Amino acid sequence: MNPLARLFSAEPTTGAVRTDSIFLGVCVFAVVILLVVLVLVVGFTAVYRRGSRARRGELPKWLSREIEIGWTTATLFVALFIFWWASSAQFSQWTAPPGALEIHVVGRQWMWKIQHPGGAREINMLHAPLGVPVRLVMTSQDVIHSFYVPAFRMKQDVVPGRYTETWFKAVRPGTYDLYCSEYCGLDHSAMTGKVVIMAPGDYARWARSQPEGDSLADQGRASFVSLGCGGCHGPAAKVPAPPLNGLFGSQVALADGRSVAADESYLRSAILDPAKARVAGYPPAMPAYQGVASEEDTAALVAYIRSLAAPPAVEAAR
Amino acid sequence: MSRSYLTDEVTLRSWLTTTDHKRIGILYALTITGFFFLGGAAATVIRLQLLSPDGHLISADTYNRLFTLHGVVMVWFFLVPAIPTTLGNFLLPLMIGADDVAFPKLNLFSWYLFLAGGLLTVLSLVAGGVDTGWTFYTPYSTLYSNSNVMLAAMGVFVVGFSSIVTGVNFIATVHMLRAPGMKWFRLPLFVWSIYATSLVMVLATPVLAISLLLVIAERVLGLPIFDPRFGGDPLMFQHLFWFYSHPAVYIMVLPAMGVVSEIIAAQARRKVFGYAFMVYAILGIAVIGFMVWGHHMFTAGMSPYASLVFSFLSFIVAVPSAIKVFNWTATLYRGQIALDAPMLYALGFLGLFTLGGLTGLFLASIPVDVHVTDTTFIVAHFHYIMVGGTVSAFFGGLHFWWPKITGRLYSEAWARTAAVVMFCGFNFTFFPMFIMGYLGMPRRYYHYPAQFQPYHVMASAGAVVLGAAYLMPLGYLGWSLLKGAKAGANPWDATGLEWTVPSPPPKQNFAVTPTVTTEPYLYHEEGRTHADARRLTPHRRQDEPAP
């Protein structure tokens, strides 16, 4: 099948369907305008070529003004319409639905490292289940990369020093190309991979069969111990430090008077650079873990703190 | 009669120390021609490499350096200065009835700055090149690249200063040196476009200067303003960079719009349709153009609300551009249209700019932009605007005013052929990039998945045609310089003060300061037939008797 026909006949995600419909709509509009301009230019050039016997003379002033106002307004309305259409489609789907499967992505020159919530890790491959919203929480270890799956019409820059997010919900199983689309140096064009969409059962089997069985949260618990976090944040700590149980998703009052939601980005920056947003009521005792905890460690710690969101369950697990 | 600006003095020294705006325009023209072919050579090698999905004509490292070179040279050393410093320098004083720009010495200084910036950049190439892409994104440019980022950034910094100085000079010229009677709404649209461009140059370029300075400070002194390890923000660089680089697109395309307005009016012998709306559109583009930079960053990790605002403003800026296209088209209505070479270039501009502008609507729509940004779709889009648009208009203007600048005519047949070949070659080169971009071909890829090869081959084949079309003018315009027939003062029978002086103009421009009594583009008056339209002389010199 020719690639253009294939392009629109088998959109693999809900997002791709949405993007393509906007693309095709704007395409139709653009082609119409282009044809109108083309026909007018060619037509006028033929009819009013120098020396032809066509009727000439000035247009009445009021007429040119009406025409001018007319097409200005028309263009404005079309522009506003496309804006409304495209933006409302985007805005309603900007964030992943609650309960999405969360997969961590770390970009580095020149590979993609993927961490699944169950602990499975892979490189340049992303296995994901069909029909389930998948939320990608991404960061970079070095320069800016961009996680691009053309078939999903999905792209998000992966920026060092912060988490960026995107999400998709696949509706068609298959293997799709993954590219880095933000220039990142020598082997930029080799920083590619595959996204494999499988039936949820197959995905669960695949995840279980991966060698590293520890879930991301379990890895985080291990890092919590090895990095010595428990000395202050643990149950037996003598230093006053903010409790981590039930922290994720709550509102945190900061020492400078602001209040922020404890999401992945906040936790990440609170681990790596605690001075930036100190919690109200605690001394500035925590050292910065920038350069101490790797991006993978940080992702695992965040997953661990996230798993502490419901305190009773954690107590029961102990 | 006094001697022309070309023959007044002929020593090299007289050229290198000239303060005559016409000669400075020529100096710029020669310099940017050199840079155009340098950038073009880099593009040629890139297109050759991309013939094969896994070719090894050049190494990946060389490839990265070549597309950086192509971008840096074409943007800052060709497209930004192309029309303002050559045609703008030459024509601005002539069109407003002045003897020179406001600060002639500063004008020459600005050319030397341009040259110095160019030399620094060439030096960075000789020393091994730069591999950051023309966008100098941090932290790659500050922490990871092992290439001559500092030299290249210094070069661009200096050329930016030259740009600011030129802008200040033109703004002061338009404000202070209009001939008696040359009211604001009697200015030719080319003057308006150069004026708006100068405003953008003066207000946007300093932000580029500071962002490059911060990159240099981070690389050389280790001040980590954009370094995420110290809490610096790489996105701040992008905001600063695009605050300049989006308006820079308008620096490139506004003068092209001015040129095309002049050509279409003269070749259709018709007053520009909706002159006042054209002026407001130029100013509107210049002003709104400052507020849309964020649409380069929809996937960068910006707040969704910011994206929404930038998307909205990007749609709004499409309106004045559309007005211009419609007005040019309407100018043709009831005209006396001749299809001389300048007109072919101008109509080529009209088509390519319209397509480029319409694809801009896709990029202002956030979901579509997310998909096609950083793919060849974007590459095609901005080449349609900057190459299809600006370069076509530059060639159109060059052909239109060539008789005025050199006093010679060129071979019309060759010129028309070149215009048509350029139009076809351009579409062959860049249209396939729209398609493969939507299919997902990322830009700046050295090797690429094999399914994109047919489009790359098509683009490379088109590039051969395009390259040939760019070389043709060197031949027939060169021939015209030596053997071309002498041109009269007004070979196109056009309106505008520049056509009232001899070709080539005398060093002093105007023997007597002209007085303007009418609006521009009076190619037709009510009740006149096409037969006596040719006798109209709307701008009368003071020393001529009134009819």
Next chain:
Amino acid sequence: MSRAALLHEPFTNIPREQEAFLFGLWSFLASEALFFGALFLGYAVVRHLHIAGFDIGARHTNAVFGTLNTAILLTSSLTMAIAERGALADRTRLARIMLALTLMLGAAFLVVKGFEYHEDLEEHLLPGHGFAIPLRGAVLFFSFYWVMTGVHALHLSIGLGLVGRLFGLSLAGRLVENRASIQTTTLYWHLVDLIWVFLFPLFYLVARG
């Protein structure tokens, strides 16, 4: 040298030419405003993100040097303004003295700044290895400090060159006829001063409130 000789192409009368020079310089100052404006904006954004570290960094600058320099620069703006008025009123001797004073004050600013930079270096306040304050916000604060005061000092040095040129003209007795140069140089000098008026609170006062 007669006054008419100062009329340059393409102008046909002197007041118009002077107006054009001033207009051109104002356009250039608009450009400068955007140049520093981008830095001020960057400062504001980064301070908002790292307010604690930023303020700790800000306590390490030397307020004595800063205040002294503010006084010096404000005084130099006064002497420059008097020089301009003097020259425009044909009082060449007064203008010459004031230009000399402006030169001295400008140089004094740079000397004080030099001492301050020296002290900063001794205290390891240049970001890099061994930076004195182990806080990321402080590193960023001092990055802005060095860039912005450095760029300002560069502007001031250019201003000294321009004032020096005027002083040379005054020694040659050609000051009064160069009205446009006097006015534009004065404007530029005031801009450099004005920028410092913004830098001073941002780097010396902000955390000492």
